[in-house]
Amino acid sequence: MISDMDATPDFQSPPELEAAWGFPLQLVACDLCGWGYLATGDLAKQQCPHCFKAELSPMENPQETLEQNLAYGYPPELVMPFTLTPEKLAANIQSFSQGIPYPPVDLKAESLSRRLQRIFIPVWLVDANVRADWQGEAGFNYEVVSHQEHYNEIQGGWKSQAVTETKVRWEPRRGKLDRTYPNNPVTALEGEIGLKMLLGQYQVQGAHAYTPETARQAFVRLPDRNPEDAWRELLPSLQSAAAEECRQAAKADHLRDFRWRSDFYHRNWTLLLLPLYMTHYLDDDNQPQPVYLNGQSGIASGDRRASPKRARRAGLFILAAAGLIILISLLLTLAGLMVTPLLAVGGIGLVIATLVGIAAIIPPAIAWQFNRSQKIGS
Amino acid sequence: MTESPSLEKYVPVPSTLEGIEVYAPAPEVSAPHQPVVDFKCPQCGATTAYSVLDGGLTCTHCGYYEPPNKPVMGKGAEEFEFTVETMQRAAHGWGEPRTELECLNCGARTSLSVGSLTSTCAFCGSNKVIQREAPQDVLRPRFLVPFKIDSAKCSELTQKWLESSWMTVAGLKRLSRLAEFSGVYLPYWTFDSVTRAAWKAEVGHTKTERYYDNGEWKDRIVTEWRWERGQVQLTIDDLIVEGSQQLSRLLLGKLKDFDLCDLTPYEPTYLAGMQARAYDVTLEQAWDTARQEMRERTRQACHAQASTSQIRNFSMDLDFSAESWRYILLPVYVAGYRYQDKAYQVMVNGQTGTITGQRPVDWTKVGLVAALAVTPGLLLCLIGLLTLLFGGVGAAIGAFGLFLLILGGVIDAVIIAKAMSMDDI
Numbered sequence A: 001m002i003s004d005m006d007a008t009p010d011f012q013s014p015p016e017l018e019a020a021w022g023f024p025l026q027l028v029a030c031d032l033c034g035w036g037y038l039a040t041g042d043l044a045k046q047q048c049p050h051c052f053k054a055e056l057s058p059m060e061n062p063q064e065t066l067e068q069n070l071a072y073g074y075p076p077e078l079v080m081p082f083t084l085t086p087e088k089l090a091a092n093i094q095s096f097s098q099g100i101p102y103p104p105v106d107l108k109a110e111s112l113s114r115r116l117q118r119i120f121i122p123v124w125l126v127d128a129n130v131r132a133d134w135q136g137e138a139g140f141n142y143e144v145v146s147h148q149e150h151y152n153e154i155q156g157g158w159k160s161q162a163v164t165e166t167k168v169r170w171e172p173r174r175g176k177l178d179r180t181y182p183n184n185p186v187t188a189l190e191g192e193i194g195l196k197m198l199l200g201q202y203q204v205q206g207a208h209a210y211t212p213e214t215a216r217q218a219f220v221r222l223p224d225r226n227p228e229d230a231w232r233e234l235l236p237s238l239q240s241a242a243a244e245e246c247r248q249a250a251k252a253d254h255l256r257d258f259r260w261r262s263d264f265y266h267r268n269w270t271l272l273l274l275p276l277y278m279t280h281y282l283d284d285d286n287q288p289q290p291v292y293l294n295g296q297s298g299i300a301s302g303d304r305r306a307s308p309k310r311a312r313r314a315g316l317f318i319l320a321a322a323g324l325i326i327l328i329s330l331l332l333t334l335a336g337l338m339v340t341p342l343l344a345v346g347g348i349g350l351v352i353a354t355l356v357g358i359a360a361i362i363p364p365a366i367a368w369q370f371n372r373s374q375k376i377g378s
Numbered sequence B: 001m002t003e004s005p006s007l008e009k010y011v012p013v014p015s016t017l018e019g020i021e022v023y024a025p026a027p028e029v030s031a032p033h034q035p036v037v038d039f040k041c042p043q044c045g046a047t048t049a050y051s052v053l054d055g056g057l058t059c060t061h062c063g064y065y066e067p068p069n070k071p072v073m074g075k076g077a078e079e080f081e082f083t084v085e086t087m088q089r090a091a092h093g094w095g096e097p098r099t100e101l102e103c104l105n106c107g108a109r110t111s112l113s114v115g116s117l118t119s120t121c122a123f124c125g126s127n128k129v130i131q132r133e134a135p136q137d138v139l140r141p142r143f144l145v146p147f148k149i150d151s152a153k154c155s156e157l158t159q160k161w162l163e164s165s166w167m168t169v170a171g172l173k174r175l176s177r178l179a180e181f182s183g184v185y186l187p188y189w190t191f192d193s194v195t196r197a198a199w200k201a202e203v204g205h206t207k208t209e210r211y212y213d214n215g216e217w218k219d220r221i222v223t224e225w226r227w228e229r230g231q232v233q234l235t236i237d238d239l240i241v242e243g244s245q246q247l248s249r250l251l252l253g254k255l256k257d258f259d260l261c262d263l264t265p266y267e268p269t270y271l272a273g274m275q276a277r278a279y280d281v282t283l284e285q286a287w288d289t290a291r292q293e294m295r296e297r298t299r300q301a302c303h304a305q306a307s308t309s310q311i312r313n314f315s316m317d318l319d320f321s322a323e324s325w326r327y328i329l330l331p332v333y334v335a336g337y338r339y340q341d342k343a344y345q346v347m348v349n350g351q352t353g354t355i356t357g358q359r360p361v362d363w364t365k366v367g368l369v370a371a372l373a374v375t376p377g378l379l380l381c382l383i384g385l386l387t388l389l390f391g392g393v394g395a396a397i398g399a400f401g402l403f404l405l406i407l408g409g410v411i412d413a414v415i416i417a418k419a420m421s422m423d424d425i
Helices: A017-021 A041-045 A062-068 A086-097 A109-114 A193-199 A212-216 A227-249 A308-336 A341-359 A362-377 B084-090 B151-162 B249-253 B283-305 B363-390 B393-423
Strands: A026-030 A036-039 A056-058 A117-152 A157-187 A254-282 A288-294 A300-302 B010-013 B020-025 B036-038 B049-051 B056-058 B099-102 B109-112 B118-120 B127-130 B182-213 B216-242 B311-339 B342-349 B355-357
Touching: A086 A109, A086 A254, A086 A288, A086 A300, A109 A254, A117 A227, A117 B084, A117 B283, A157 A227, A157 A254, A227 A254, A227 B020, A308 A341, A308 A362, B084 B283, B151 B311, B151 B342, B151 B355, B182 B283, B216 B249, B216 B283, B249 B342, B283 B311, B363 B393
Parallel strands: none
Antiparallel strands: A026 A036, A026 A056, A117 A157, A117 A254, A117 B311, A157 B020, A254 A288, A288 A300, B010 B020, B036 B127, B049 B056, B099 B109, B118 B127, B182 B216, B182 B311, B311 B342, B342 B355
């Protein structure tokens, strides 16, 4: 339960934006995908950095939006700056766009770089104080001596080798716990599972205190997730952290079947903004495919797809070549009726044409296989 | 978890992290270690001893009876694994070369030999059980099979056994002087294991084939060799290995038909008035012996899996797993008797009554029987040879005589082997 949540942050009353954030900000939204941002100046007039299909427009009732749709409107305590150098960024974009067989025409490093947008994504860092009664089974490694034997009639009998095996002895343990678990990250946005996975790759130690200047650099997404939902998502990781500490306290090598009856008596929520680059490329159907880049490490995430259209075109080209070879072969075969050696040449040509014709399916097959492997891997 | 876990029967243990308390199950409270247990009747003060017939501690003076405290465990008796620590410590044995014991009853001093677990004072007859502290708790005897047969029954069984074989001297029962049986708890190790083996070998399949030779078709038997493979898994439960080298291992080996379903937790009560020995064959040595037995059984199982019994180039890889062991005491009666100034030994399984031992062989009798076994064959062979000179029927008689001679030879070999095993161990 979150009934005893601390007074800060204030999830109840929305702020006056400019007064709170320290400089003029606008609440803008995309009419197509519904993503809303805090943006300043020219940024507020640009294409939506999420769906890339529509231009952003200012919200008519920003205060109402803050009250009803967003969980929290105040500036963050911490911000992770964009630390990626332009060279590293360019290298990562290059790496993302390479190695794709028959890539879409628009999937080029230049296109991706040109369309880069900066955006800050909100994450809660939760400090939790917990008292609990816990129980589990502690596993202690021990070694036993076993034997492996080999018998060979020709080599004269038995050969024995002693081996040491590690086994685990399980014993029940119980106890009490009164600990603090600081800086537990949980996303502050609803949905976007892929984004959540990417957000897990940040090192939170590099965060700075918020300054108004920071927010001018990029679009800012505000938390739209109910804090109770966020807290529920955090509970399993807190339990895992507690289980690991109980294992260490019991001097055990393993711990299983950990259960606890917990009471979180103090919670501190800190809003942290994480840097993210967003860009896109157009696929065969002219639909924008988003690409995200971690603004700290540069790790790229997005759909890497081969273009079936280009692959088919390549296949057709090979087929055309095969057709040409068949035509020449047939002419040679006809000529062979008068000049016998040409018959053989014509025959060979027909065989080559057949092989080339079969090879025409290779490019579409490669493209299909690549797209399938990307789906399985994601 | 809706309710807090109860900490009843749990004790705190050291924790490495501040803010976290750790509790472990409270260890079982064991009775304080008594180096020597003296057996005195609480009613009359006389010496008490374990009674086989009554199955408990009894006083022959006032009839006081005290049953054992612990229930029979049987094959569920706890087993131990071959941990590295145990193997290292087992090699050290019990560590004490000799012990001087002062009798609390009469003050006499007795010197105990290595490995003795009990003592009866030679002066006042009081019974004592010595409980040495082993280098590791698991290396003291924790289970035993109590005596089920008393010494009177032993004597009765032995008397019958002495004259049960025609090979022994006539009137052995009457001529020998049988000493009284002493019950002694002997140390044994039991071992459990699962063996998994993958084998391969060339297996011979005989077949008859026809071939053409010198203008005619003939048959011959040829062996065709084919590679075969297989896998065997054996579960070996409670393999018993002697833990003492003080008595004849050959005789003890014939007494191993103990029923471990009677295994009971160790109590000094069972040893009162009996002799008992600690192990002098270490766990490692006994496990070596047991492993040899286990791998031979596995090898035979692999052979049995082959499609025929003609096998060559046999090889196998064998893996032991789930190995465990126990250190137990098993009941044996030992007695000696003399015949013509020569000493012979008899042992009786104190649980089942199986007897084994040495018996003097009447070699004259054995020789006569052996001669009788080959005589018909020999005679027929001679007759056959003679008649062969004079006619053809001798061949048939000679062949039959040869057959009887070989059969007689085989019978003689068996008889002589049995007689030698009886006489000289």
